[in-house]
Amino acid sequence: xxxxxxxxxxxxxxxxxxxxxxxxxxxxxxxxxxxxxxxxxxxxxxxxxxxxxxxxxxxxxxxxxxxxxxxxxxxxxxxxxxxxxxxxxxxxxxxxxxxxxxxxxxxxxxxxxxxxxxxxxxxxxxxxxxxxxxxxxxxxxxxxxxxxxxxxxxxxxxxxxxxxxxxxxxxxxxxxxxxxxxxxxxxxxxxxxxxxxxxxxxxxxxxxxxxxxxxxxxxxxxxxxxxxxxx
Numbered sequence: 001x002x003x004x005x006x007x008x009x010x011x012x013x014x015x016x017x018x019x020x021x022x023x024x025x026x027x028x029x030x031x032x033x034x035x036x037x038x039x040x041x042x043x044x045x046x047x048x049x050x051x052x053x054x055x056x057x058x059x060x061x062x063x064x065x066x067x068x069x070x071x072x073x074x075x076x077x078x079x080x081x082x083x084x085x086x087x088x089x090x091x092x093x094x095x096x097x098x099x100x101x102x103x104x105x106x107x108x109x110x111x112x113x114x115x116x117x118x119x120x121x122x123x124x125x126x127x128x129x130x131x132x133x134x135x136x137x138x139x140x141x142x143x144x145x146x147x148x149x150x151x152x153x154x155x156x157x158x159x160x161x162x163x164x165x166x167x168x169x170x171x172x173x174x175x176x177x178x179x180x181x182x183x184x185x186x187x188x189x190x191x192x193x194x195x196x197x198x199x200x201x202x203x204x205x206x207x208x209x210x211x212x213x214x215x216x217x218x219x220x221x222x223x224x225x226x227x228x229x230x231x
Contacts, residue, residue, distance in 0.1 A: 003064035011036030013168035015069035017200035054103035062111040075130040093137035120162040149216035157215040164222035166194035188223030
């Protein structure tokens with residue numbers, strides 16, 4: 001019997017790669033504003049996480065996996081940020097995540113060994129200039145995930161992936177030419193930026209019921225940036 005995996009915002013970038021990887025062995029449902037380039041085998045439900053209620057979607061009674069993909073890269077000096085910028089980051093990255101988890105909690109409880117995967121950023125662990133708003137929002141996710149994992153153990157597993165810069169549509173301004181790509185690659189001990197496959201592989205690993213002894217973890221998929229200093 002196939003497991004039901006729900007992706008919030010999975011029609012492009014990392015979410016798209018996760019959906020395409022998982023659809024062969026699972027029933028994958030993507031709730032997002034557009035279908036994008038999703039495979040026909042992936043069920044798409046129109047959903048705007050900032051406006052719509054997850055309870056209004058027609059979802060299976062059992063959800064074995066949840067991946068929350070919406071995110072942002074709003075890199076500005078602190079002096080240029082307004083309170084509204086922080087509120088927007090929190091609404092998209094964190095508060096909407098809470099609404100989704102609360103809305104589908106009964107369906108998670110109905111499933112056997114459900115797994116939740118959220119996304120943070122390497123900038124939470126490693127202080128980086130111009131990351132105050134996004135690091136604050138993603139830091140909230142890390143604290144929330146650990147507490148949620150503790151509260152619902154051993155029934156529900158909760159883990160967070162903290163990537164470094166990954167080549168996705170969201171980061172295209174930072175990787176818009178070869179010079180920028182080379183500069184960003186050199187910052188990482190493994191001398192390249194991440195790919196959507198790098199991150200999707202980690203998400204698929206955490207969702208798999210074969211890896212059911214992992215919970216409450218913040219996993220850095222970051223080319224070594226968060227832990228290695230080789231300069």
